[in-house]
Amino acid sequence: MKLPLWLIALLFAGYTVWCVNYWHCYKCQCCDGAAPTEEAPAQTTGVPLFKWNADRPVADANFPTWKKNLLATGGQGDTLVITGFYRAHEANGEQLALARAAVLRDMMKPEMPDSRVRLEAKLVEDGLSETSDPMESASFNWVKMVLKKEDSAIIETDRDVILLFPFNSTEKDHNPAVDAYLKKMCEKHKTTRATFRVVGHTDDVGTEEDNVKLGMGRAKAVAKILMDNGIASERIQVDSKGEAEPVASNDNDDGRHQNRRVIITVNL
Structure with a gap:
């Protein structure tokens, strides 16, 4: 028996619909109307x-x-x-x-x-x-950085240079390495437009008023070294925070040494 063309077309259309639904439900697993989910990328800790x-x-x-x-x-x-x-x-x-x-x-x-x-x-x-x-x-x-009470130190960070001072000292000329470092820094910036902010800090031994003065004395001592090495005074700003901004505990010698510092910030 010969099937009419319209019936063949109808059967073909039905088969096509069935194939599409089969793929949709069993392969794509989207019968509930939700879009297919992708696996979330594995979370990392960032460790290299x-x-x-x-x-x-x-x-x-x-x-x-x-x-x-x-x-x-x-x-x-x-x-x-x-x-x-x-x-x-x-x-x-x-x-x-x-x-x-x-x-x-x-x-x-x-x-x-x-x-x-x-x-x-x-x-x-x-x-x-x-x-x-x-x-x-x-x-x-x-x-850990370990310093003797009488030692000075130079600490570099991404923005600043930190000079650590011995106890009750306003001068740092007892350390040739610090002098040499500051001289080299001045040579680098002597012909630039860089400005320098020099801020003195102290531990909490003594009164707040005395420590502000002590911090200022340290800042001015460092500023003088900069000027002696060719940096004009108008390019240098000095300040003192005294004991107000500690970076370590003042309950032990090491912490107090960390707090006795001058921070030099070079602004290019």
Whole structure:
């Protein structure tokens, strides 16, 4: 029996509708009217991860947050020790580990200058291979700055230079290293339009009034060094916060030493 064309067309249309519905419900799983869901990307902590033999970590959008949290755990003047890892069969061994540490040091800028970062290398066996997922290939540890009561110190940050003072001192000319540092800084900016803000700070030993004066004496002593090395006085602003803005506890010698400081901010 020969089927009429209209019936063949109707059967074909019905089959087409069935195929579309089958795909929609069983393949797309959209029978409830909801759009197909995509798997959410895996959440990361931001910690740098390295592939086998790679000297640079895998890009991670959460790294800035991880970095901020890491740097917040370090104290004023502390040194960050970055230990790069290498495995026994990775190419270049210890040199690869140091290269990884160097890349991570650069990623800590500008908040952490090179002068406050130390690089080390370590052999580990943790399962990283050519076919495995990326893994952590460095550790990060802080070395606390320890100073004797009579010592001065230079601390560089991304924006400022911090000079620590011995107890009850308004002068820093007892430390040739500090003099040399300030001279070099002046040479760098002598022909620029940079201005300098010099602010003195103290511990809480003594009265607030006396500490404001002591902080100002320290700031003026540093400003004089800048002027003696070619920086015009109109480019320098001095101030004192006395004991009002401590960065450490005043309950111990180390904390008080951290608070006896002058901060030099260079505004370009």
